[in-house]
Each structure stands twice: as C-alpha cells, then as structure tokens.
Amino acid sequence: MSNLLIISLAAAAVFAIAALGELLEQRAGILNVGLEGVMLLSGTFGFIAAKTSGSYLEGFLVALLTGALVGLLHGFFSITLGSNQVVNGMAIWILGFGLTTYIGYPYTGPLGLQPFPTIAGFPVFFLVALVLAASLWFLLYKTHLGLKLRSVGENPSVAEASGVSVTAMRYLAVVLAGALVGLGGAVYSLVYNPVWSYNYLQGWGFIALALVFFSLWNPFLIVAGAVFFGFLWQLSLYPELLFPNVFSRYIWRAMPFLITIVVFVILSTRWFRLRWGATKPEALGVPYQRES
Amino acid sequence: MTRALPESRAGRVVLEARGITKRFGSVVANDRIDLTVRAGELHAILGENGAGKTTLMRILFGELQPDEGEIYLDGQRVRFRSPRDALRHGIGMVHQERKLIPAHTALENIVLGHPRTKAILDLREAEREIEALCARYGFRIPLHAKVWQLSEGEKQIVEIVKELYHGARILILDEPTSVLSPPEIVKLLESLTKMAKEDFAVIPFITHKLPVVLEYCDRVTILRRGRVVAEMETRHATEQTLAAAMVGRDVVLQVERVEVPVGEPVVRVSDLWVRDDRGLFAVQGLSFEVRAGEILGLAGVAGNGQEPLAEALAGLRPVERGSILLDGVDITHAPVLERWRRGLGYVPTERREVGSIPSFSLVDNVLLNYHFEPEFSRWGVLATGRARELTERIIAEYSVVAAGPEALAKSLSGGNLQKVILGRVLSRHPRFLIACLPTHGLDVGAAEFVQRKLLDAKRAGTAVLLISEDLDEILALSDRIAAIYEGQFTGVVPASEATKELIGELMAGLRRERV
Numbered sequence: 013m014s015n016l017l018i019i020s021l022a023a024a025a026v027f028a029i030a031a032l033g034e035l036l037e038q039r040a041g042i043l044n045v046g047l048e049g050v051m052l053l054s055g056t057f058g059f060i061a062a063k064t065s066g067s068y069l070e071g072f073l074v075a076l077l078t079g080a081l082v083g084l085l086h087g088f089f090s091i092t093l094g095s096n097q098v099v100n101g102m103a104i105w106i107l108g109f110g111l112t113t114y115i116g117y118p119y120t121g122p123l124g125l126q127p128f129p130t131i132a133g134f135p136v137f138f139l140v141a142l143v144l145a146a147s148l149w150f151l152l153y154k155t156h157l158g159l160k161l162r163s164v165g166e167n168p169s170v171a172e173a174s175g176v177s178v179t180a181m182r183y184l185a186v187v188l189a190g191a192l193v194g195l196g197g198a199v200y201s202l203v204y205n206p207v208w209s210y211n212y213l214q215g216w217g218f219i220a221l222a223l224v225f226f227s228l229w230n231p232f233l234i235v236a237g238a239v240f241f242g243f244l245w246q247l248s249l250y251p252e253l254l255f256p257n258v259f260s261r262y263i264w265r266a267m268p269f270l271i272t273i274v275v276f277v278i279l280s281t282r283w284f285r286l287r288w289g290a291t292k293p294e295a296l297g298v299p300y301q302r303e304s
Numbered sequence: 305m306t307r308a309l310p311e312s313r314a315g316r317v318v319l320e321a322r323g324i325t326k327r328f329g330s331v332v333a334n335d336r337i338d339l340t341v342r343a344g345e346l347h348a349i350l351g352e353n354g355a356g357k358t359t360l361m362r363i364l365f366g367e368l369q370p371d372e373g374e375i376y377l378d379g380q381r382v383r384f385r386s387p388r389d390a391l392r393h394g395i396g397m398v399h400q401e402r403k404l405i406p407a408h409t410a411l412e413n414i415v416l417g418h419p420r421t422k423a424i425l426d427l428r429e430a431e432r433e434i435e436a437l438c439a440r441y442g443f444r445i446p447l448h449a450k451v452w453q454l455s456e457g458e459k460q461i462v463e464i465v466k467e468l469y470h471g472a473r474i475l476i477l478d479e480p481t482s483v484l485s486p487p488e489i490v491k492l493l494e495s496l497t498k499m500a501k502e503d504f505a506v507i508p509f510i511t512h513k514l515p516v517v518l519e520y521c522d523r524v525t526i527l528r529r530g531r532v533v534a535e536m537e538t539r540h541a542t543e544q545t546l547a548a549a550m551v552g553r554d555v556v557l558q559v560e561r562v563e564v565p566v567g568e569p570v571v572r573v574s575d576l577w578v579r580d581d582r583g584l585f586a587v588q589g590l591s592f593e594v595r596a597g598e599i600l601g602l603a604g605v606a607g608n609g610q611e612p613l614a615e616a617l618a619g620l621r622p623v624e625r626g627s628i629l630l631d632g633v634d635i636t637h638a639p640v641l642e643r644w645r646r647g648l649g650y651v652p653t654e655r656r657e658v659g660s661i662p663s664f665s666l667v668d669n670v671l672l673n674y675h676f677e678p679e680f681s682r683w684g685v686l687a688t689g690r691a692r693e694l695t696e697r698i699i700a701e702y703s704v705v706a707a708g709p710e711a712l713a714k715s716l717s718g719g720n721l722q723k724v725i726l727g728r729v730l731s732r733h734p735r736f737l738i739a740c741l742p743t744h745g746l747d748v749g750a751a752e753f754v755q756r757k758l759l760d761a762k763r764a765g766t767a768v769l770l771i772s773e774d775l776d777e778i779l780a781l782s783d784r785i786a787a788i789y790e791g792q793f794t795g796v797v798p799a800s801e802a803t804k805e806l807i808g809e810l811m812a813g814l815r816r817e818r819v
Binding site: 154155156157158159160162163166167169170171173174175176282283293294 | 387388391403404405406407408412415416417419421422423424425579582583
C-alpha cells in the first residue's frame with residue numbers, strides 16, 4: 013500500500029511538472045494540445061543523451077532544451093503566423109510520435125545507468141514539482157511579469173494598450189513552458205520508467221493536458237490533481253490491489269478523462285460562474301495581431 | 305516622467321494642434337483642424353457622427369498619424385508613434401469601449417504596465433497611492449473587486465484613475481456620459497472640474513449631451529464634415545447655437561409627440577423574470593402592458609435589464625418565470641418565428657450583429673424578415689423579384705442613401721442601415737414593435753427621421769416599446785414612461801407628469817414611485 017502511494021507520487025511528479033508548463037502558457041493565452049509530442053521528443057532526446065554520455069545532467073539539459081525549442085516552434089506558428097493552435101498542437105504530437113519512433117528505435121531498452129537517487133525511497137521530483145508550483149504561483153500572482161503574462165492571456169489588446177508587448181510575453185511563455193514540459197518528459201524517461209520503447213509515454217501528455225483544465229488553472233490544484241491522477245493510473249496497472257474485480261483496468265485508465273469532463277461540465281454551469289467567476293483565460297487559443 | 309510640472313499653468317496653452325489633415329482614400333476625415341487647449345479647462349469637442357471626432361481623437365493620442373499638420377505640447381512639437389508614446393507625454397485616453405481585463409481586479413488593471421511597478425508587485429504601496437488619487441478627486445471604486453463585478457460607471461472611473469496613475473495630465477474622454485445616469489453624470493463632471501482646477505486639461509468628445517457641454521465645459525470646438533466650424537466659450541452659447549453649428553442648419557431639436565386615441569392592450573407582460581449571460585436575474589418581476597397606438601418609453605442607464613428584457617420579448621432569451629401575452633395569446637415560450645407571425649417586430653440594439661448581416665446585400669437582409677412568408681418563398685424557392693421590389697420601396701420611402709438594393713449592408717452608414725432595418729420591420733405592419741436604442745449613434749438628421757417613423761407606426765396603431773438611453777428622446781416620444789433600475793421599475797409615469805428631473809432620479813434608483 014505504501015508502495016502504491018510512493019509510486020503514485022512518482023507518477024504525479026511527471027503529470028504535475030508537464031501540466032505546470034502548460035498552465036504557464038495557457039495563462040498567457042497559448043494552448044498547446046501537443047503536450048504528448050513535446051514530452052515524447054524531449055524524453056527521447058534526453059534519454060539518448062543520458063545513455064550515450066552516461067550523465068543524467070546531460071540528459072536533463074538536452075530535454076529542457078528540446079522542450080524549449082519545440083515551444084519556440086509552436087510559438088512561431090501560433091504567435092507570429094497566428095495559425096490555429098489546436099491544429100499546431102496536433103501536428104506537434106504527430107511529429108513527436110513519428111520522429112521519436114524513427115530516431116529512438118536503435119536505443120530501445122533500458123537506460124543502463126544507476127537508478128536515479130531518491131530521498132529514502134521518496135521521489136525527488138515530486139518535491140521539485142511542489143517547489144515549481146509555488147514558484148509559478150508567486151510568478152503569476154505576485155510579480156509584475158506575472159500580471160503582464162496573465163493580462164496577455166485575458167485580453168491582449170488591453171495589455172498592448174497598457175504598454176505590454178503581447179508578442180514578447182507569449183514567446184517568453186511558450187519557451188519557459190516548453191522547457192518545463194520537456195523536464196516532465198525527461199522525468200518520465202530517465203527516472204519514472206527508464207526504459208525506452210516506441211510510444212513509451214502511452215498518453216501521459218494528454219493526462220497532463222487534462223490536468224490543467226481539471227485544476228481550474230491553479231498551480232497547487234495541479235499538484236493535488238496530479239497525485240490523484242497518478243494514483244488512478246497505478247490502480248489501472250494493479251486494480252486487484254485495492255478493488256479486486258471492480259472495473260477493468262482500462263476503465264481506471266480512462267478515469268482522469270472522465271473526471272475532467274465532469275469538472276468541465278461543472279465549470280460551465282451558471283452556478284459555478286456565479287460563485288467563482290471566470291477561471292479560463294479569456295483569450296486562450298486566440299491569436300493576436302497588432303493593428304497597424 | 306519626462307514632464308516636470310511648473311507651478312501653475314492655468315490658462316496657458318498646453319496642447320495645440322495646427323492644420324491636422326487626415327485622409328482615408330478619397331475621404332478627408334480631418335481637414336486642416338486647429339485646436340487649442342489650455343490647462344485648467346474642460347474643452348469639449350462636439351460633432352455629429354462622421355464629423356471627424358474619432359479621427360481627431362485617435363490622432364491626438366497617437367493611434368493614427370496625421371497626413372499633414374503638427375501637434376505641440378507646451379509649445380514643443382511632438383510626434384506620437386503609439387498611444388503609449390502619447391501617455392509618456394502626459395496624454396491619457398479613456399475609450400468608450402472599455403480597455404480593462406474583466407477577470408482581474410480594479411487595482412491590477414490600474415497598475416498593469418506602469419513603468420514604476422516593481423518586478424515584485426507591491427500592491428499595497430500602489431493601493432495607497434491610488435486611494436489618495438481617488439480621494440482627491442472624489443472617485444469611489446472598490447479596488448479589490450474584479451472588474452466584471454463593477455458597474456459601467458465604475459469601470460469608466462477605473463480607466464480614468466488608470467490614466468492619472470500612469471501620469472496623464474491631459475485627459476481625452478470619448479462620450480464619457482453615455483453610460484451614466486443623470487446623477488452619476490453630475491458626480492463625474494464635478495470630479496473632472498476639480499481635476500481641471502489642478503491644471504489638468506480635460507477634453508471630452510461629445511455627440512449628443514448639449515446641456516452637459518453648456519453647464520460644465522469652459523470651451524467648445526465644434527466639428528462638421530471634418531472641419532472646425534466654430535470655437536467658442538460656452539457662456540456665449542446656447543443649445544440652439546451649438547446644435548445649429550453641429551448640423552449646419554437650424555434644427556427642430558425634438559419631434560413632437562402626437563396624440564392618438566389608444567386602443568386595447570396588445571402586449572401584457574406579468575411578473576417577468578429573465579437572467580442575463582452571467583446567470584443573474586437582470587429582469588426581476590416586471591409587469592406592464594402596451595396598448596395599440598401607444599409608445600411606452602423605457603428609460604434607464606445601460607445595463608439595468610433593458611437588453612435582457614427586449615431579448616426575452618423577442619424570443620432570444622429564455623424566460624424563467626412570468627408570462628408574455630400578445631393579443632391574448634401566450635407567447636412566453638414561443639419560438640421566434642411564431643412571434644413574428646403573430647405580429648411582433650424587433651429593432652435590436654446591435655445593428656451590425658443582430659440587426660443585419662453585413663456581408664449580405666440589402667435585398668437578402670430584407671428577406672431575413674420575410675423568408676418565411678409564402679409570398680416570398682414558394683416550395684423553398686425565394687421570390688427574389690418581390691424581395692427586390694420591397695427593398696427598392698424601403699430605400700425610396702426611407703430615403704436610404706445606398707448604391708441600390710444589391711449594395712452590401714456593410715457599405716451603409718449606421719443611419720442608413722438603421723433606416724433599412726426599421727423600414728423592413730415596419731413594412732410588416734407589426735402589432736407590437738420593440739425598438740432598442742433606435743437612434744443611438746445616429747446623426748441628428750437620421751435620428752429625427754427614425755423618430756418620425758416611430759410616431760407614424762404609433763399612429764397606425766402599433767404598440768411600441770421604446771428602449772432608449774436618451775432621456776430627451778424618451779420624453780419627447782413616449783405616452784408613458786417606465787424607469788428601470790437594476791431590473792425593476794422604479795416608476796411608471798404618464799408623459800404629462802414626467803419631468804427630466806423625476807425620470808433622472810428614478811433611473812438612478814434614488815426614488816421609487818408607486819408602480
């Protein structure tokens with residue numbers, strides 16, 4: 013049982029870190045539904061770097077860089093060219109899936125390094141996720157930069173009129189977010205399950221994406237939700253541990269998505285809007301073109 | 305801040321525009337405009353729609369570059385590359401459509417983008433400063449409330465305070481009184497007067513509210529067709545002289561109400577409850593009737609439930625409770641089409657969004673109100689010839705300026721489009737007409753025309769619900785006047801007993817008549 017909890021937290025770290033990245037860019041109005049692709053790319057390149065160099069540090073650095081670059085690519089299409097962000101995101105997922113299958117194939121198998129250290133069995137990256145959540149909250153709500161980022165995601169023309177460069181803010185957001193998502197990908201491929209195989213991520217990126225909506229764009233709720241989703245995932249692997257013969261594992265696996273849909277239904281009710289006001293960034297997914 | 309402040313500058317010229325010319329294609333929007341604004345004064349810019357006010361305003365705060373002409377600030381020639389640039393020089397702009405983020409607090413909106421805002425937000429210090437500003441000029445706003453929770457008037461004040469906090473010394477306001485009730489107007493103008501006394505220059509751009517100009521502004525520049533036609537001190541002016549200068553001819557300021565015998569009640573609304581988009585009850589238990597040949601004027605400040613009421617009557621918004629009877633038939637939950645067939649007519653506020661499809665021709669737009677009639681559509685094939693005839697008739701009868709029935713709706717000016725929309729609905733001879741802000745934003749000529757047509761409809765026995773934010777219009781046309789405040793009637797007064805003061809107080813919720 014305690015094992016189940018610990019491995020849930022280890023999984024939660026992956027969900028949370030990637031989701032925090034997505035939260036950051038969504039707050040600035042950029043939607044990246046291709047989280048899965050970004051994580052596959054950065055996880056795979058990080059894995060290859062670590063395996064060939066024998067260094068975790070290099071693996072993580074490569075993953076961060078890969079994530080930031082893919083973020084930049086998404087930014088170029090959705091900020092500079094102003095194209096449809098959902099389509100871009102899907103393209104990134106397909107690209108990530110195809111490219112990693114091709115490039116990663118020769119590296120199929122275990123990482124072959126000493127297992128990543130833990131703190132007396134406790135997953136280090138869960139603590140990292142907590143620290144990141146707190147930092148992100150501070151950045152968004154307690155700094156001028158955060159106010160500018162959020163403004164850009166709510167109403168870019170107002171932000172621009174107040175002297176905030178929408179383009180600069182959104183690029184900053186996609187690059188930082190990409191790096192965070194990349195870190196999430198590497199935590200999976202180097203720490204959580206350091207064995208590479210084709211499509212090894214099995215939709216974790218999509219769970220992280222669902223988590224952002226589930227959390228109502230709140231960094232702390234992301235961590236809480238990540239623990240919950242991580243636990244559900246573990247249940248899906250070993251359903252007999254807790255609820256023998258209740259549901260197939262695939263139902264447990266679908267649970268995060270079912271729950272997210274329920275949360276969304278609640279979110280869109282009049283009752284919720286009245287009580288809590290809007291939570292979704294108003295300009296999420298909407299390209300902004302400066303008037304000349 | 306680039307501008308150090310000399311001791312007292314009252315009476316000194318702070319802003320001067322010389323020979324400002326701006327062309328859009330072949331249209332000259334601003335033709336050699338001269339404007340001189342002094343510190344310590346409220347200087348109104350008056351003009352009808354299309355007179356070039358908006359263009360001039362956009363040039364003054366840096367959103368547009370003039371083709372010719374110069375702008376001087378304190379005698380120094382300046383060129384603004386952007387609104388931000390203008391603000392750095394001390395020119396602040398308060399737009400008519402709000403430039404605020406609804407999900408953020410008033411305070412966050414005010415400090416956003418301020419150059420002195422530190423990396424780590426010290427909102428307490430900012431709050432102290434902003435509260436001092438507010439106290440000084442008598443503004444009251446809840447700084448920690450989210451902007452979406454504020455009233456229109458409060459939002460406008462947030463914008464004014466934001467401009468002041470960001471260092472504006474010259475404040476341009478676009479139609480500042482349009483969203484306010486009469487008592488709120490008085491309060492705002494008192495604050496602005498106070499600011500002017502402290503060497504601010506305040507420049508409100510105004511289309512309609514001539515009494516405001518006369519009472520509070522020191523000086524007025526009047527534009528017509530892109531040119532300055534008059535500049536005067538307001539103590540030498542009257543409403544008549546201002547209006548004549550604006551329009552270029554003597555105008556009858558208001559059309560006269562006509563008395564016709566009223567008939568039986570056409571519409572009966574009882575205990576109507578309707579929610580707005582946020583889910584709040586915007587209409588709270590309204591009951592009223594409108595009789596044949598009667599105009600019931602609904603007076604209220606924007607956002608007090610008029611819009612949801614009109615939409616519920618037209619069938620565009622569900623009714624939570626209560627009932628609507630049209631000629632005795634319950635249409636509370638009837639679909640839109642059935643209401644039209646039973647004789648309902650609707651002139652919506654949004655001329656270009658709800659009232660018409662801008663990329664359609666006039667014929668197609670006219671058809672939108674007729675496509676379901678057998679004479680205009682047989683077995684699903686449209687009788688385009690007949691629709692064209694009807695459109696031509698409307699164009700002639702309503703003196704619409706358009707290239708022809710095939711002209712696109714978006715090529716028409718607001719006034720001409722409104723004439724088409726009104727002509728389209730009145731040609732159906734509706735039993736009940738809902739007219740929402742029918743003359744809003746129209747120039748005096750077109751407004752007068754629309755008002756006459758409403759009176760014609762009344763003469764023909766139509767029951768008219770006139771929703772307007774223009775109190776003068778309501779008083780001039782209505783047989784009875786209902787004042788609405790926060791979704792409830794604060795009074796229903798026959799025209800013979802209605803005065804501007806009384807309706808103004810009712811609109812502001814300051815008093816309640818027995819309803």
